[in-house]
Amino acid sequence: MRELLARLDGWQGEQIEFLGRLVNHDSGTDDVLDVNRVGAILAERLASLGFTVSRVAQEHFGDHLVAEKPGRGPRRFLFVGHFDTVFPSGTVKERPFHVAGGRAYGPGVYDMKGGLTALLYALRAHRETRSRAWDDVSIAIVFNSDEERLSPTSRAVIETQARRAHSVGILEPARPGGEYVMARKGAGVFRLEVTGKSSHAGLQPELGASAIWDLAQKVAELHTLTSSDTGTTVNVGVIRGGTRPNVIADRAAADIDLRVWTTEEAARATARMREICERVRVPGTAGRFTGAIQFPPWPPGDPGTARLLEIMQATGRDLGVEVKAIATGGGSDGNHTSQLAPTIDGLGPQGSRAHSEEEFIELATLLERTKMIAGFLERWAAEFEVPRG
Numbered sequence: 317m318r319e320l321l322a323r324l325d326g327w328q329g330e331q332i333e334f335l336g337r338l339v340n341h342d343s344g345t346d347d348v349l350d351v352n353r354v355g356a357i358l359a360e361r362l363a364s365l366g367f368t369v370s371r372v373a374q375e376h377f378g379d380h381l382v383a384e385k386p387g388r389g390p391r392r393f394l395f396v397g398h399f400d401t402v403f404p405s406g407t408v409k410e411r412p413f414h415v416a417g418g419r420a421y422g423p424g425v426y427d428m429k430g431g432l433t434a435l436l437y438a439l440r441a442h443r444e445t446r447s448r449a450w451d452d453v454s455i456a457i458v459f460n461s462d463e464e465r466l467s468p469t470s471r472a473v474i475e476t477q478a479r480r481a482h483s484v485g486i487l488e489p490a491r492p493g494g495e496y497v498m499a500r501k502g503a504g505v506f507r508l509e510v511t512g513k514s515s516h517a518g519l520q521p522e523l524g525a526s527a528i529w530d531l532a533q534k535v536a537e538l539h540t541l542t543s544s545d546t547g548t549t550v551n552v553g554v555i556r557g558g559t560r561p562n563v564i565a566d567r568a569a570a571d572i573d574l575r576v577w578t579t580e581e582a583a584r585a586t587a588r589m590r591e592i593c594e595r596v597r598v599p600g601t602a603g604r605f606t607g608a609i610q611f612p613p614w615p616p617g618d619p620g621t622a623r624l625l626e627i628m629q630a631t632g633r634d635l636g637v638e639v640k641a642i643a644t645g646g647g648s649d650g651n652h653t654s655q656l657a658p659t660i661d662g663l664g665p666q667g668s669r670a671h672s673e674e675e676f677i678e679l680a681t682l683l684e685r686t687k688m689i690a691g692f693l694e695r696w697a698a699e700f701e702v703p704r705g
C-alpha cells in the first residue's frame with residue numbers, strides 16, 4: 317500500500333498538467349465534436365493503462381467510453397464519470413485552466429474533470445506497482461458524455477455495467493466540505509399545460525376562461541407540497557402563457573421539478589401533483605399533467621453504501637484523512653447504479669461553485685482524493701464480501 321501511494325506523490329506536477337489539458341478542451345454536452353475530442357484523450361489514457369476501450373457511438377451526443385480490464389479473482393468494480401460540462405464551445409478561450417491561491421479554476425475542473433484525473437492516476441499507480449487489486453479485480457469504467465442532460469443515452473450503458481459489478485464508485489466531486497455522497501434524492505421533471513378560452517378583456521370578459529388564472533392557483537398549491545419533514549420539494553421553475561394584457565389567456569404552462577427521498581414518496585407526491593393540476597379552478601379551462609421521475613431515489617441507509625463507506629473510512633485512517641458523507645438533493649448517475657449495486661459517490665476532489673464561472677477545486681485535494689481512490693480500491697479488493705452464486 318505504501319508503495320502504491322508513494323508512487324502518486326512523484327506524479328503530482330504531471331497530474332495537474334493532465335487536469336489542465338482536460339479542462340482546456342471545451343466539452344459542453346451539445347458540442348459533439350468538442351466532447352469527442354476529450355473522449356479521445358481519455359480513451360488513449362485508458363488504453364495506455366491496459367484497458368480494452370470501446371466507444372458507444374451516439375448521434376446527438378459524444379460517444380460514451382466503456383473500458384474493461386479483467387482480473388483473476390471474482391470481484392468486479394465499476395467506476396462511472398462524465399466528461400461533458402455545462403459550458404459551451406469558447407468558454408476555455410475566455411477563462412482557461414489556471415491555478416491561484418491553492419485553487420485550480422476552469423470550466424469543468426470540479427464537475428468533473430478533477431474526478432476523472434484522480435481515477436486515471438490512481439489506476440496508473442495500481443498498474444505500475446502490480447497491486448493486489450490490479451491483479452485480482454476486474455475493473456470496468458464508463459465515461460459518459462450526456463450526464464449534464466440527465467444521461468438520456470448513457471443510462472442503459474451504465475445500468476448494463478452496474479448489473480455486472482459488485483460495487484460502483486461515482487467520480488462526481490466531493491461536496492464543498494469534502495464529504496462523500498451516500499444518498500441522493502430522486503428527481504423528476506413534470507409539465508402542467510392549461511388551455512382556456514381567449515376573449516377581449518374589456519369588451520367580453522365573461523366569454524373568456526383564463527388559463528393564467530387557473531395555472532396561478534395551481535402553482536400556489538403545488539408549492540405547498542414542499543415539506544421539510546419528508547424532504548420532498550416541489551419547485552415550479554418556469555411558467556409561460558398569454559399573449560397581451562388585454563387578451564384573456566387561452567394557454568399557460570408550467571415546468572415543475574420534484575425531489576423525493578423514497579419511491580413511495582415519489583408515487584404519493586406525483587399523485588397529489590396530478591390531482592392539483594387536473595382539478596379545474598377556472599370554469600372553461602382544462603389542465604393536462606405529464607412527466608415522470610427520471611432519477612430514482614437513492615435513499616439514506618442503503619446497507620451496500622454503508623459497507624463501502626466503512627471501507628472508505630478505513631482508507632481515510634490509513635491516510636490521515638477524515639471521511640465524512642452526506643445525503644444530497646442533487647441527482648447523479650449514482651441514482652441509477654445504486655438500484656443495481658452498492659454505490660459510493662463524490663470520489664472527486666473537493667471544491668465548489670459547480671456550473672458557475674467561479675467553479676474551482678482545492679488543488680491539494682486532487683492528490684489526496686487520488687490516493688483515497690487508490691487506497692480504497694486496494695482495501696475493497698481484500699475486504700469486500702462478494703455475494704455467492
Ligand SMILES: [Zn+2]
Nearest residue numbers: 398427428488
Ligand atoms: Zn457532474
